[in-house]
């Protein structure tokens with residue numbers, strides 16, 4: 116009986132902020148559900164409910180949807196919950212259920228790769244979690260009189276896997292939803308038919324509402340869109356805009372009022388905030404922003420999400436200016452940090468490739484105003500600047516971009532080798548042709564097709580990460596575990612091309628590995644690339660091609 120007219124749901128794995136650790140969510144997206152127990156993975160997807168049973172924190176996008184609905188419907192009609200409370204809120208009176216999907220089937224880049232180490236059909240934990248929402252008995256029992264609407268950045272995955280009808284989803288909402296949500300849910304509540312899919316457009320700044328309740332990690336949007344035009348990215352063509360400081364601070368206050376002590380600045384690129392023309396970094400505005408957030412009573416920690424490398428190289432002063440808050444108030448600590456409390460700022464940066472040719476083909480706007488051929492220098496210099504100020508970035512690379520050759524891979528390996536003493540995390544991912552991007556029709560890369568050089572890149576990254584995060588050069592767990600994995604499963608799934616690369620991550624002797632791998636870790640050869648003294652800004656600033664389409 117009863118129930119709320121509108122129920123919004125997000126999975127536990129996408130809502131949890133257990134230990135304020137963004138890594139945890141990534142882990143849930145990579146660990147195979149079937150073997151999680153066997154691997155002794157701590158699956159604590161800690162969430163909290165309010166006294167009325169509603170969720171205390173859910174992904175920010177869902178909070179925005181809630182805020183939009185509360186402009187149209189009375190608060191008594193809307194509930195936001197985790198799957199565990201769905202039977203409490205979905206009932207006879209429910210007419211619409213809205214579900215948030217960040218990475219619902221676990222097939223986004225990075226995430227989609229790792230579960231496949233255990234077989235082609237193995238699903239990560241978060242996909243299993245999402246399926247449980249879709250098959251929840253309360254949802255199924257009341258489906259005949261309610262409309263099921265799914266939205267969020269990962270909605271494309273449901274279409275991609277042709278699951279819309281299987282799960283009886285009435286409407287899939289792609290993209291930004293500010294202009295859509297109220298009308299769509301009103302139609303659902305009135306029992307009118309819904310379109311099978313809706314494509315949201317970039318909203319006017321003023322129509323992005325303030326959230327009413329707390330989001331996961333204390334997420335606060337500071338910018339939306341990007342405009343650098345990378346062809347594989349779903350955000351690429353959304354023009355960058357900054358939210359007004361008052362709006363941002365109101366969201367921060369909404370979080371702390373409900374018990375959050377940590378704020379995560381959500382952006383595609385931190386340095387886009389209040390940018391000047393042609394991506395000019397606005398240091399005073401950024402400094403003001405961070406100081407104002409840190410000064411809100413109740414805010415203990417401030418985390419930053421994504422950024423790009425070229426602004427760091429172009430205006431290194433920005434890192435000096437932001438470090439007191441970004442490092443000093445960070446939640447992250449590492450013994451290699453020289454900060455008095457060993458804190459470090461973690462910024463997610465897409466480095467993607469070390470090949471200027473591929474860079475020029477698919478992402479030339481990312482290095483602006485530097486030229487694609489300068490990309491390796493931009494990466495090396497940027498890393499030096501960041502590390503000096505205790506920013507230890509979390510960098511993603513894309514393997515298997517269309518038309519990638521062995522020569523491109525060797526260039527990526529050269530760059531990776533030059534970064535071997537940096538303080539960072541290197542996350543290899545495979546190319547995924549995301550819907551709504553200019554590369555949506557290109558062929559995705561598959562773990563099963565990786566070449567020896569690609570495997571070398573993959574495992575060299577993980578060797579670095581194991582050393583950096585376990586704070587020691589040799590870790591027995593991996594030294595023993597990786598060869599066992601290779602002989603029991605890896606060889607059967609991926610063939611011999613992964614062998615020597617996996618053994619490198621297991622720290623087999625380098626005098627032996629150097630005969631089989633491209634990079635020589637014996638110390639006999641110097642890196643082909645070195646950190647440049649400086650990276651000159653091209654005199655014309657950019658090429659005409661960049662000025663037009665790609666930087667729109």
Ligand code: B12
Nearest residue numbers: 129140144174175176213214218223225266267268291292
């Ligand atoms: C913060 C963040 C994270 C955080 C926290 C996520 C969380 N659960 O809170 C962390 C670091 C953990 C994370 C992890 C991952 N993330 Co993430 N993340 C983001 C980021 C930077 C911000 C998300 C956000 O709050 N945006 C602001 C809100 C307002 O936007 P929104 O969520 O899209 O919501 C709007 C619409 O989608 C829609 N909407 C949302 N929910 C709903 C629900 C309904 C019912 C309806 C109708 C509409 C609707 O309305 C909202 C308003 O317009 C975005 C990039 C971005 N700027 O969006 C990437 C992004 C969403 N992440 C991405 C990816 C790939 C991942 C990972 C899979 C792997 C990775 N490489 O990092 C993991 C997987 C996590 C998992 N659980 O499986 C990609 C998704 C690409 C894609 N199209 O599939 C993005 C776009 C980054 C990028 N540039 O590529 N992420």
Ligand code: SF4
Nearest residue numbers: 341344345348351383
């Ligand atoms: S820099 Fe490129 S990959 Fe990053 S958000 Fe902008 S367009 Fe997407």
